[in-house]
Amino acid sequence: MNYVDGLALRAAERMKHAFSVEDFFTKEVRDIQKGLEDVYKMLQSSSTYTQGVSYLCRFCENYPDDKLCRELIGQCIGSSRIFLYEEMLEKKGCSTACEDLFSSVQKAFYSLPGDLVLTKEQKDLFDLFKTNRKLVVSAPTSFGKSRIIREIVVYYDYKQVVLIVPTNALLSETYVSFLNDKRFDQTDLIYSTHIPPSKNRAVYIFTPEKFDAYSDEHEIDFDFFVFDEVYKVDSRDNRSSVYSSCLYKAYKKRCDYYLIGPYFKKFSDAYLEKTAGYFSKFSTDIVQKELYTYSDDCELQVGKTILPSRRTKISKLKEIVRRVDGQTIVYVSRKDSAESKAKELVKICAEVENQLLEEVIEYISETISDEWSLISCLRNGVAFHHAGIPKYIQTELVDLFNAQILQVIVCTPTLTEGVNTSAKNVVFFDNKKADIPLTGFETKNIIGRSGRFGHHFIGRAFSLGEELQQEEIEKIDFPIFDYESVSKEDNLQIDLDDLPPSGKEQRKEILDEVRQKRVPITLLKKNKYIKFENQLALIEFLRANQTLEGEVLFSGSLPTKGQLDTIIELIHDILFSESDVRRNWTTGALQKFTAYQVYYQPNIKELVSEYNAVREDTRIRNVLTLIYEYFEFKFPKYFMAFEHLFNFVYSASLNLSPLIIHLQYGTDRIQDILLIDAGVPVSIVKKVSKHLSGAETIVEIKHRLRQQNILALLSKVEQRMLLKRI
Structure with missing residues (x-):
């Protein structure tokens, strides 16, 4: 052990005994100064760095009104190399007063050409990719794994990129992020299965189902493959087969890859070995999590706030929403439950007056129903969010929430799978997914949605019953290489040479069966899943x-x-x-x-x-x-x-x-299909369709919109929804 590591370990031991969660806003100034000195030492050593960041977040959250403390916090932020913490403090009206030549040089070292300033571990990850261009990464939800995808694509000048995201909502969000990045103005962004492959520089942004269908029909010569939420290949649900198929196609292409997800300790040895890949796990959570169990008939202290004892879940939920600062996501297990709990919360939430909100409400009334309870919920700053809500409405709800117009969203897992929100609090009303208990990994992943980097130092998660149980996935297996057997449908999609001995035996049994029934294997293979x-x-x-x-x-x-x-x-x-x-x-x-x-x-x-x-x-x-x-x-x-x-x-x-x-x-016109696939509501498409007749690409559609007075046909909210997506 070297001298620095020894100092850091002793500092960590002192902090462990000196500071509990409650101590950060009750300690004397001199104790806080000593604590910050120890945090600085912890941040110098890789063995205590993650703990040091945890303590730093708590000091920033409970910012001390003392000049020396502010200077020490500034030094700690510099040592952590998480420079966005300084901006976050400035937003709170706090200044660390540590801007000097050294800190400027330090920031420059962690900046990429596009002026994106990385955290220490994001920079470590970016540098790791330089030597390992086939990379699997496990890191916490707030780490910023997706943040550097565009930087990697630009830096390494990839020509044909495939980017797989788990949901249509994330597809839309990712497409818009590339669309708004000027560096991709000359890149074809392909998000619809009805857009033919590009011979130029292109980024294909698809859900697994769309990529699987598209790549069956078209040959894409992609040189970089990105897979978000890669743990889903081993989820054993009704989508795991299509996830596996997508990853198998990347394997057959022998291209560079970046496979990312949260909270798993290992990745398939077979996949890494066959692709000469590399796995790396990062553990530092740059937004810390505080867990609270709000038990029946017991008070609960949250910071300086005391929540009174309550017996029922709904009464405890109302106390959290009423008294705890910050926006809140409430997790429930079912769609109908999301709606009923949102309606209960309306009873305690004040009416919101906002022009953007009124425009969205008017649009929902006109296109879906003026009797939908979502409307009355929205008027009081509450929304419900589930898979049965139109994707464009889901996007509007998240945008209103992130703009601080809505204060609460009650949701099923749809909002906890990669969608970024400004929620500080997550409340577990249920500990199930439909009727199945949440796994420790699913619980940890939902907790990860509390607090957002750039907005919060601390996120909070509340259980309204038993204590939350978290765990990481021990290992993600790749079914095609690691399972003893897969379904018959999946077996047919795999080249014989890639099957294990048990899979080859299964293939022989399948062939024998279909021969007896006089059915060609190519026919059954065509009907995937x-x-x-x-x-x-x-x-x-x-x-x-x-x-x-x-x-x-x-x-x-x-x-x-x-x-x-x-x-x-x-x-x-x-x-x-x-x-x-x-x-x-x-x-x-x-x-x-x-x-x-x-x-x-x-x-x-x-x-x-x-x-x-x-x-x-x-x-x-x-x-x-x-x-x-x-x-x-x-x-x-x-x-x-x-x-x-x-x-x-x-x-x-x-x-x-x-x-x-x-x-x-609901149409076969190509201009309509392209707009609908971009996330534009059908009601808007119908209004503009005849003016776009003959337009066969999204570029032509955008040109028509600029040249003609088509937008005048739409309301303000419709214009915003259309322009946001194209």
Whole structure:
């Protein structure tokens, strides 16, 4: 042990005994000065650096009114190399008064050419990539892993980049960040599966499903692959297969990669070995987390605030929202719960007067429903957020929240998966995801959404019942290389040479089975993620019912209502997986609303009015689930699989592509599709569509908007929503 490490370890030991969380705002000035001197020593050593940052955040949060303390904090910030802390203090009206030649030189060393100042560990990560261009990184949620993606792309001059993000909301957010970065003005940004590949410099920004479909259809010669939230390849849920497929494609390309995610200790040895990759774990959380358990019938101290004892969860939640400073995200397990809890919080929140808010409320009233409870919630600074809400409304809600106009968002996991907010507090109303208990990793990941770097030194997480249990993932396995076996559908997507011995044996069994049933393996391989047994069952049914060929085949671009009903019935009864069958969406209901969408192109308001339910919130929730789960995601893959299987059995030429496009977009006009894929609401697209006729690229659309007075057709909020996305 060297001298500096020895000093740091002794300082850490003193701090451990001298300062608890409560001590940071009760200690005498001289004790705080001594504490800051110890923090400075801790920041000099790699062994105590992370602890030092933790203490520094708490001193910054409870900023002492003393000149020497301020100077010591400035020295500590310089030593931490997290220079944004200085700006954060200035926003609070505090100055560290430590700007000198040395600190200026130090900042310059941690700055990139675009004047982006990195933290110490971000700089370590950026430098690590220079020597390890195939890199897997685990780091806390507030670390800034995504912050330097654009810097890496620019610095290393990559020509064709693929960037995978887990949700459409993050796709939109990432696309806009590249769009607003002048360094990418000459780069083609491809975010829609309807945009052909570029021969020029390009960044492809997709969800896993979109990239998988796009790369099956088009050959992309990408030289850099970025995968956000990479832990999902090993999640064993209904999306893990498509995540694995995307990562497998990067492996086959042998390109550079940057795979990132929070809180995992190891990554697949097999994947790293086969790609000559490198794994690095960073542990410093630059926004510290304080955890509170608000037990029944017990008071709770939060800083200088005392929350009174309460018995029920909802009463404790109201006390937190009413008394604890900072904006709050409330985590719940279900969509209906998000709505009901938001309505409860409206009772204690004051009405908000804001022009931007009124414009959004007016837009929601006109395009969805003026009876939706979201409107009354918004008027009181509260929102609910879940997967059934239109993506463009989700974006508006987050923007209003980040602008400090909304104070509370009650959400399901949709808001806790990578979306950045200005929330200081996270409250766990539920410890489940749907009906399944949260894992320790999921809990830790949600806690990570409390506090945002650049806004907060401390984030807070509250449990309204039992103590929160956190844990990191021990290791992320790559299913294709590490699992003893994968599903039959997944096995078919893997080259034989890449399968382990057990996988090769499974492949042999699959081939034997399909030979007996006289089915080509290429057919089943084409229908990715459709259950193997269900495909074979539909083939057998079609073979046994030869008259179906004449009943289903149609001329023209779309089937008749009767033909569409038959297709949906077969898909629902034979092809659907168990998880895709919903009580609220029977075969008859799906037939009715799918026909309405395809033949009449209704808006959301019209779809809601057709749905039979007692409460408006239920009508809206179920219709939006229909649109965003079935129309946009589930039905397209099932219709395409049906087409493949039908044409094989009958040697026919059934073409369901126009049906799929009408179902997903409500239109087949390319200018409409490009705008919708960019996140522009259909209601806005319909207003501008005829003025953009013939425009086949987003560049042409932007040119038309500049040259013609098209924006005058839109309200202020519609103009803002359109321009934000293109």
